[in-house]
Amino acid sequence: VLQQFDTVTLEPIEIFTYSASGGGIGQGMTSAHPGVGGEGMWDQGAVYNYLLDITAEPPVYQVFGIQPNGEGKVLANITDAPPAYIHSIFSTENYVIMIIWQCDFGPPSKENSGILDLIMPWNPERPVYFYVIDKKAGGVVAKYKTSKSFFAFHEVNSFEENGDIVVDIPTMPDASWLEAARMESLRSGLGNSDSGAFDLQSIFQRYRLSDFANSKIENGTVLEREAVLDFELPAEIGGLELPRINEAYLRKPHRFVYGIHTEKRGYFMDSIVKIDTKTQTSKIWSPETNHVPSEPIFVARPGSKGEDDGVLLTMALDAATSKSNLVVIDAKDMREMGRAKMPIAAGYGFHGIWGQERIGYD
Ligand SMILES: [Fe+2]
Secondary structure: OEEEEOOOOOOEEEEEOHHHHOOOOOOOEOOOEOEEOOOOOOOOOOEEEEEEEOOOOOOEEEEEEEOOOOOEEEEEEEOOOOOEOOOEOEEOOOEEEEEEOOOEEOOOOOOOOOHHHHEOOOOOOOOOEEEEEEOOOOOEEEEEEOOOOOEEOOOOEEEEEOOEEEEEEEEEOOOOHHHHOOHHHHHHHOOOOOOOOOOOOEEEEEEEEOOOOOOOEEOOEEOEEEOEEEEEOOHHHHEEEEEEOOHHHOOOOOOEEEEEEOOOOOOOOOEEEEEEOOOOEEEEEOOOOOEEEOOOEEEEOOOOOOOOOEEEEEEEEEOOOOEEEEEEEEOOOOOEEEEEEOOOOOOOOOOOOOOOOOOOOO
16 A cells, blocks of 8 residues: 655555556555656656565466556556565566566465565576566567576666667575564674675676567467576675666666675675676775665766766765764765764665755756
8 A cells, every 4th residue: 555645744644555546456565666657758757566466366466557647557467477575666668577586475374474474485496587568558578587596676777778678687696685684683693794694785687688579479478588697797896785876867778876885794784886887897985984874876966967977875874973974975986075974863765766856056
């Protein structure tokens, strides 16, 4: 369910679900990060997401779009993929991509107390499935799978390029971090430099879904092809989570990626990384003393020239004082430009969302 709040008083206004948009949109589990229509693109203001019904036999992912006029439409029903905990839905300019990585739900049971308790043991043989769905006409137009399994949370960016779809995604080799991130294990495990099990750290991977417009169809079924791993970066260079890019490049070819990074194993997240996907190198901002930084938000310089012409904002909690700092980092060279020290430990901000009001710039 979605809970609407008054932005000033925080009074709850209304609880509603995606099904209120009509168009046959049902109920079920959904992702925390819906796809949104691109700024200046044909579907600006649209929202895309899925609803997973794990009680159906077989389980169904209903992928839908809600257009800017508020009208809902079911785009596809996926019934041949394992039911899994999928945290984000991906999108290019014209397609929604459902990536069914491994974090599979077992049968629902009344004895289970939460989502984590439903997760099945890791199966190294289980491929990851990619479904390409037409935003406008609906329907699965192409299907891909990887031979190697992975778990993931977030999309870096996805875009169409020369007949292929390129997907940039931070991945984990398995879903064990979910167990490690339980409060009790974080309390006992964090700061233990012998283990990286508690670190919120994935590695950067780029997949290519080749020639997606020319899928083979047999008996009305789209045949699976191999998702090509273009490249991946080792943890020292490409270790990241909570990925961000310059938002002007969403759904378009981009070069730079920013995210939280872990330099010292066992420290959860202790630095900020900038990955250059062209040279496959990275630069790291690492504070002199231990801090826990938040998702770095890229803010373009007014009148900026170039993709990395701007700053990163991160809320960094100083481990020595337990107080927060808003740190401003030059996105070009990853040097700290300045910081606003706070008298309190402040919230980390709204993960996945950044609002900006341009006042007085012109
Ligand atoms: Fe998230």
